[in-house]
Amino acid sequence: MEPRRIIHVDMDQFYAAVEQRDNPALRGLPVAVAHDGPRSVVSTASYEARRYGVHSAQPLVTARRLCPSLVVVEPHFHIYKEVSAQIHEIFHDYTDLIEPLSLDEAFLDVTDNKRAIPLAVDCAREIKQRIKHETGLTASAGVSYCKFLAKIASDYRKPDGLCVIHPDRAQAFIDQLHVERIWGVGQKTADHMHRMGIFIGADLQRFSLGHLTKEFGKMGRVFYDFARGIDERPVVAEWERKSVSCEQTFLTDIHKSSQIIIELYHTVEELERRIAKSGFEGRTLTLKVKYADFQQVTRSITQDRVLLRKADILPLAKQLLRQVDITASHPVRLLGLGVSGHAQQQDRPSPSRGEWRELELEFLPW
Numbered sequence: 268m269e270p271r272r273i274i275h276v277d278m279d280q281f282y283a284a285v286e287q288r289d290n291p292a293l294r295g296l297p298v299a300v301a302h303d304g305p306r307s308v309v310s311t312a313s314y315e316a317r318r319y320g321v322h323s324a325q326p327l328v329t330a331r332r333l334c335p336s337l338v339v340v341e342p343h344f345h346i347y348k349e350v351s352a353q354i355h356e357i358f359h360d361y362t363d364l365i366e367p368l369s370l371d372e373a374f375l376d377v378t379d380n381k382r383a384i385p386l387a388v389d390c391a392r393e394i395k396q397r398i399k400h401e402t403g404l405t406a407s408a409g410v411s412y413c414k415f416l417a418k419i420a421s422d423y424r425k426p427d428g429l430c431v432i433h434p435d436r437a438q439a440f441i442d443q444l445h446v447e448r449i450w451g452v453g454q455k456t457a458d459h460m461h462r463m464g465i466f467i468g469a470d471l472q473r474f475s476l477g478h479l480t481k482e483f484g485k486m487g488r489v490f491y492d493f494a495r496g497i498d499e500r501p502v503v504a505e506w507e508r509k510s511v512s513c514e515q516t517f518l519t520d521i522h523k524s525s526q527i528i529i530e531l532y533h534t535v536e537e538l539e540r541r542i543a544k545s546g547f548e549g550r551t552l553t554l555k556v557k558y559a560d561f562q563q564v565t566r567s568i569t570q571d572r573v574l575l576r577k578a579d580i581l582p583l584a585k586q587l588l589r590q591v592d593i594t595a596s597h598p599v600r601l602l603g604l605g606v607s608g609h610a611q612q613q614d615r616p617s618p619s620r621g622e623w624r625e626l627e628l629e630f631l632p633w
Contacts, residue, residue: 272378280314293338302342308326408430411433441472509607513604514601515537551567
């Protein structure tokens with residue numbers, strides 16, 4: 268069977284790039300897109316800011332300490348959504364097999380593309396050029412035969428990069444790949460792998476499927492396949508919502524029961540609004556609590572009925588809250604609620620139960 272041709276397109280510093288495009292005074296400056304508050308985190312940092320060690324998901328206070336000249340810009344999500352829609356219109360000129368991952372990145376299957384372009388790298392190059400011409404922004408693209416490698420390739424020559432991992436060269440690429448760059452390998456998993464003597468793909472390939480499954484559970488199969496260049500996940504154009512959630516980070520840590528109940532009540536009201544807006548019907552409620560020391564716990568409960576209204580959700584949220592330890596010495600900085608487990612899945616176990624959902628080399632033309 269002929270290999271698929273998959274492109275992963277990732278916009279460069281998307282939110283910051285849009286702000287610098289729309290406000291020339293910000294160009295060349297270290298910019299962080301974030302709400303300006305004591306508990307805020309960075310959404311996106313410009314490349315000028317990244318030279319100081321500023322990065323997304325970093326506490327804003329840390330970013331300012333690293334870069335005293337940091338310019339903080341309030342996010343304008345309505346503009347980012349408009350630009351994202353404009354970019355997706357370009358994608359649809361080439362294929363309808365588009366799987367969005369966020370506003371600023373997506374997978375495209377161009378195996379049978381609308382313009383009959385034989386090489387995926389030419390498709391990717393043309394898409395990048397059009398994004399630049401029509402939006403004034405740059406994108407990086409990775410091209411390969413599977414999603415795993417296409418996504419890694421898109422990071423290789425940022426910004427404004429284009430990298431191809433040809434099937435004939437894929438194993439050589441994976442063999443020298445640091446395990447930290449493999450999908451699903453976070454810091455804890457990387458540390459675990461390092462203790463096992465696994466640092467690059469070639470090290471990972473030495474371990475049997477049984478050994479990896481024993482060490483990493485279900486992800487052991489994923490790591491086993493990735494080490495061999497195997498990823499059969501298709502590009503899925505139809506996306507089904509699996510959860511609706513909301514959360515609130517408090518300006519100061521809280522621990523008093525009265526404070527917690529008030530904030531829980533407000534969170535339930537916001538969740539009710541989001542459920543109504545999305546039309547989602549789920550039966551599993553999950554409570555998320557993050558403590559002042561950033562430790563996090565979740566508690567879940569599943570009902571036979573769909574959870575739509577405050578009257579249904581609030582009693583369950585209070586029940587879950589009673590299962591969580593909150594004291595003056597263990598205060599809370601964040602509270603969240605989510606509904607998952609689609610009603611149509613009631614006859615089988617919900618995969619999201621208990622989970623919180625928020626997902627160098629030159630190669631031959633292909």
